[in-house]
Amino acid sequence: MRKDIPLPTLERLCKVHRLLEDLEKSGMTRVSSTDLSARLGVGPPSIRKDIGYLGEIGNFRAGYDIRTLRHHLENGLGLNKKKKACIVGLGRLGSAILHYERLGLNGFDIVAGFDSSINRLETIATVIELHPAHEITEVVRRKGIALAVIAVPSVAAQEAADRLIEGGIRGIVNFSAAVLRPVKNIFVRDIDLVREFRILSVLSEPYWKKQQP
């Protein structure tokens, strides 16, 4: 049943899922591919294809039942599997992420935080276990942590990544500006605010051809 889902499809499906949560909360009970596509800014056939990767589910006359479709996505993508996560770097950004409750609510248990400043570790008020940075490898391995956020200055990012990988990490969200050395089977999602601003800046230049739908 499971084909090889393209990455863009996976990203859209996650957005669809998030959208369904809101629609459900607003009291809606059914939704069509056209409606979903308008809210996401993509073509209707694209949505249907995306959903189709996980098997049939829609009602031919009345679109999708929101609750059913949401569960379908959760099962198909394994969205309610629990995973352990950690945060490396507890400056302003790292602390903000450490306190971000929505991660835990969605099955991502933050079980450790790391920083190279002992002072900082002693100052932060949290129930989460905090460790000095040199323990990254050991703690990640011992606790079986699958996912990590890197929120250290970019000069320190590669070393943080190396230690995480040595400990057996599976995926990294890299908030530093550093371009990390690619490693086979370690998946990285880069989030660099300056890069995002630059992309927006280029896209919004008047002579830029590509228009959003």
Next chain:
Amino acid sequence: MRKDIPLPTLERLCKVHRLLEDLEKSGMTRVSSTDLSARLGVGPPSIRKDIGYLGEIGNFRAGYDIRTLRHHLENGLGLNKKKKACIVGLGRLGSAILHYERLGLNGFDIVAGFDSSINRLETIATVIELHPAHEITEVVRRKGIALAVIAVPSVAAQEAADRLIEGGIRGIVNFSAAVLRPVKNIFVRDIDLVREFRILSVLSEPYWKKQQP
């Protein structure tokens, strides 16, 4: 000269630029497409095509001169154009972004912060002008702010976006989990940590076919 640069190319070129800054700092002076491609985890011809969108620049025997290539990217993409930016939502995440110096260093002047809590506006120590959220439209218009970060809870995100757009914003980095209604000619980059974790989680499942290079 400027063709229609694909979005993936634009994203890679920004990473290449960032990489060049580091290589330059480390004392290197020349770099080949093969070397760049290895550090980015993409194929060498891809890098050459990407750079090719901005015109010829390489030395046929010895690859690219790092400094020249960096300037080439900066000119070609307009990376040193200055833009005004603002932050909507000054909780932990918004405050962290407000204090993130690298934005200013790269030409993005944060000229305003907004929050619906007056108390919060009075507590934050910064030289940046802070305003209550109901002034978003007016301030964005008056100051000619081009870019915005949304860092409010997801229930408040759509209204924040509406006010920004009404004020004439050009691009938005949306850190909330909300899926914003698409608007023509307003460009949005969505950053949702839960979504990123979910994507990593799916990608790192053993039966997942797609492997990174």
Next chain:
DNA sequence: ATTTGTGAACCAATTCACAGCG
């Protein structure tokens, strides 16, 4: 009458292969 699901057709992006230059 609508709206899904899907093969076919189309388009975009990556990769290949080699010509051209130093």
Next chain:
DNA sequence: CGCTGTGAATTGGTTCACAAAT
């Protein structure tokens, strides 16, 4: 000879158009 730049081939994704379902 090594490395860039680029048309050609290929792969991957999106869009189209229509059959199937209720």
